[in-house]
Amino acid sequence: MKFKIKSNYFAKGINIVSKALSTKTPMPILKSIKISTSNQGITLMASDSNITIKYFLPTEDHDTTKIFVEEEGEAAVPGRLMLDMLKKVTDENIEIALYENKFIKVNFGHSDYTLNCLDVREYPDISLISAENPIPINIADLNELIKQTSISISLSENRPILTGINFKLENQMLTCIATDSYRLSQKMIQLDNNTSEPLNIVIPGKSLIELEKILSGMSGNVELHSTPNIVSFKINNLTFQSRLLDGNYPETSRLIxxxxxxxxxxxxxxxxxxxxxxxxxxxxxxxxxxxxxxxxxxxxxxxxxxxxxxxxxxxxxxxxxxxxxxxxxxxxxxxxxxxxxxxxxxxxxxxxxxxxxxxxxxxxxxxxxxxxxxxx
Amino acid sequence: MKFKIKSNYFAKGINIVSKALSTKTPMPILKSIKISTSNQGITLMASDSNITIKYFLPTEDHDTTKIFVEEEGEAAVPGRLMLDMLKKVTDENIEIALYENKFIKVNFGHSDYTLNCLDVREYPDISLISAENPIPINIADLNELIKQTSISISLSENRPILTGINFKLENQMLTCIATDSYRLSQKMIQLDNNTSEPLNIVIPGKSLIELEKILSGMSGNVELHSTPNIVSFKINNLTFQSRLLDGNYPETSRLIxxxxxxxxxxxxxxxxxxxxxxxxxxxxxxxxxxxxxxxxxxxxxxxxxxxxxxxxxxxxxxxxxxxxxxxxxxxxxxxxxxxxxxxxxxxxxxxxxxxxxxxxxxxxxxxxxxxxxxxx
Known part of the structure; x- marks a missing residue:
């Protein structure tokens, strides 16, 4: 694997996927960001096994060539270090190459880094889900749903289901609810032109708080894909996937x-x-x-x-x-x-x-x- | 004790003396600020037994009456709470009164606080020193002496003397030195019109770092008063006093x-x-x-x-x-x-x-x- 890339373009991608990096993990490989290169561009992936973020950087962006892939391949690079390093790069271009599946060389300006890597073949195979009928949600609406309800997420693991936000879709109305049993937050959004099936899932609060950070500043629609255990939000080149919480969310409508x-x-x-x-x-x-x-x-x-x-x-x-x-x-x-x-x-x-x-x-x-x- | 005071005038004084408040102390009274009122104004004092700060707020400031003393007296008020409260006061005037030596009432706008107080008679009697021939030092110079040398103060208590900064005055030249034995910082200032005796004292680094914070933004000269165990910096209505470190500072001139x-x-x-x-x-x-x-x-x-x-x-x-x-x-x-x-x-x-x-x-x-x- 070997490529040249505009450093701020790369930094943006690394910054997004790094939100899913593990800090404490029994699997050291999850402290890495997985980079895969092809002629179309490079794909970045990070996961803490609850949240997985995939981000694709196309070779061409706004009619400018941003990436020159010299050799296709894959690598697992130290995530935190790449993130911190890119914050300090002032040069326009950066060159990254993998050697012997053991270390990557990162070059820019007069800087020459050689960083130890784990073998990318150890990176777990995380499958990204896709639903047949994804639900389109306006990004500003989704961020508002998260912002209004996340204050009431339970911080205690006594009742794990309460550490999530309940997403319920019925008759085009998406209702989000969170409660720690001392307070409750509820926010509803009317979805337009939506013919989706009813939905009733509980997404971990932590996942949604990270998602809100990533989406803030973006506009347009995000697609919500869901399976019985996993939810995935997709927009353009970004996939944000989270496991769901197991169990039934308490019925709260009579409380209000x-x-x-x-x-x-x-x-x-x-x-x-x-x-x-x-x-x-x-x-x-x-x-x-x-x-x-x-x-x-x-x-x-x-x-x-x-x-x-x-x-x-x-x-x-x-x-x-x-x-x-x-x-x-x-x-x-x-x-x-x-x-x-x-x-x-x-x-x-x-x-x-x-x-x-x-x-x-x-x-x-x-x-x-x-x-x-x-x-x- | 009872007085009315302009809230921002009071806040400035409380903010300065609060730098000497104890957070952890075997003497709970040292979490208090001692307030003494007289017809001339009010005196604030705080001490953590290493550092003592006294600040006098005159009744008149810039030809405006800032304080109305209705009843002279003394009180020991909860320091941290007063500091935090004053940050949130938007009203112009504040009224403070002591009752039964047990609690103070603080009133402003529609707010009415009743705060428990310790008996001011328990406040230790801290004497403030005064030297016959104080050394005048320009405030900007003193701040530069502290800034340049404080980086090399030792953080370890293994050799307590190295947690201080050595102030040496000889032939009108004031030399400040700090070393943690891995590095050394030295800064010299020529004092003008000074006929002071030679000086060789070691002031705790922590004290000087607090002093620098208080003095930053001020101008003019500060007077350095010293006795064998105590140093005191005086400017206008402010007295900043610190105990000295015991022992001889190592001779470092041959190291350079x-x-x-x-x-x-x-x-x-x-x-x-x-x-x-x-x-x-x-x-x-x-x-x-x-x-x-x-x-x-x-x-x-x-x-x-x-x-x-x-x-x-x-x-x-x-x-x-x-x-x-x-x-x-x-x-x-x-x-x-x-x-x-x-x-x-x-x-x-x-x-x-x-x-x-x-x-x-x-x-x-x-x-x-x-x-x-x-x-x-």
Missing amino acids: PKEFGLTTEFNRSELIHVIDRVSLLSREGATNIIKFDIYDEKTIVSLDSPEVGRVVEELHSTSQEGSPIRIGFNSKYLLDALKVLESEVIKIQFTGEVRPFILKTDDDSVIQLILPVRIE | PKEFGLTTEFNRSELIHVIDRVSLLSREGATNIIKFDIYDEKTIVSLDSPEVGRVVEELHSTSQEGSPIRIGFNSKYLLDALKVLESEVIKIQFTGEVRPFILKTDDDSVIQLILPVRIE
Whole structure:
């Protein structure tokens, strides 16, 4: 294997696939990026056995020759090192050649690297799936689905299914749900011109967070391919594949209240500001339970921490309709939800002191739900 | 104790003294900032028992009343919390009052904090020293002395004296030296109009690094006061006091070579770029020893790492006079020295393969010395 390539073109590809590189793995070969060259271009692949990313760099890009393949072949190159090295290359061209299946030479400018490689024949054979009827999703929509729901993914492995995001497609409506059983996020997207079969899968949250990073800044549609165990997102030369989580996602629709005893509206930045400031005491102390006392057009936010002290702030609500309430909850959950709900006005709707409350914006397709805690 | 104060004025003072707050301490009171109010203004003090910082905020500043003292007194307020809280205050005024020597109330806008306090009478009595003949030092000069030498402070407690910077004053010349016994940094400053006694003290590196942070951006002179165990830097309303290290600093003047077999000159940014890139392999592998081979107008930089591979780069020297050399050394030491030597041209002078070499700029007052390692 031997080729010359424009260094920034190569760096872009290595950067994308490196998101799937293993850091800790019982298989050292998975710390490598697999490079395969042909006359059409070069293919990069990395995998941590949960996520696999394949990226194809064509020889010609925008009518410019970006790659000169001198000798076809394959190699498994040290991934992290290639990534870090390419960040420091200022020369336009870079030459890469494999010797004896044992080391690669990387040359640019006055630099001459000889890097030890593992034998590419040890690289596991990862098959990339393809569905007959892939589901097209707009990239901006998919990123919004991930951003709105990923805050509620469970970080605990107690119930592994909750570490994923549930993707449900029914009657052209794609619904994404995540819950760690203390809060829940739900976002829906109407798919256009779609005749796909119903879908109900759980994709690991970590995979989707990496996918969102890669897709941000891209536009157009991505294709969702799924099989019983694997999901794959394809766009142009990029394939992002993830294993699915096993098991049934809990039925959550009944958790979301439909009727409310109190509906309030706040200015988002003021709300963030106050909660953030009140939460200072929780960072120093042991509790992060804040209280909302809503009555007589007032919203009093307070936090008591026996070790640190007590804070009381008055928050201005732009609208308030219904019965007074006194409710306690984890301030972090509220801040997380407010960070992703990008709207000037935030509506918070309460049902009761021990019943979940929800945050919404003008956009009805997204709901952030938080379970309160009992307070004295 | 009760006062009103402009919040940004207070925040500036709290920010400065907080640099001396203890994070881990057997004395919980040292996590507090001591506030003392009088008609003239308020005094803030914090100490971690090594460093003590006192800062006085006068009632009037630039002909504006910044503080209204309603009740004189003292309090020990939670330092970290006050610092964090003040970062989040957007209101112009803040009101602080002590109750029952047990808690303070902090009020601004619609916020009402009640914070637990320790009894200020438990705060240790820290005396601030004052010398009869303090040494005036220009702040920019002092910051440069610290910046140039602090890279060579020892991080190991094996020889505690080497964790400090040696300040020596003789015949109006202030010399600062730091060495961790693998490298040495020396910077000299000529003091004007100074009739001070000779001085030879060792100030903890950590103290000086904090001092440099506080002084950066200030101008004018700072006064150095010293007693056998304590040094104090005073400027306007600020006192920064540190204990001194006990013991004699090693005599280092004979370590610095005066005659050289080879003198080379490099462009600084190119040199940094190449060393940085070659060092990539050291981050992945076990060794960070790079080699310079200088001969026939060439400088070959290389690094061998049995696990990772080998890199060879050719570096362009702008001038080269003397005999060829092949020398190995820790690349981190060279990068550290290059980061603080801010000059387009860097002169490196060698004496022999196992003898220290030095880095210089056009400015003769600073020397960075590195000990090589034996290479095969």
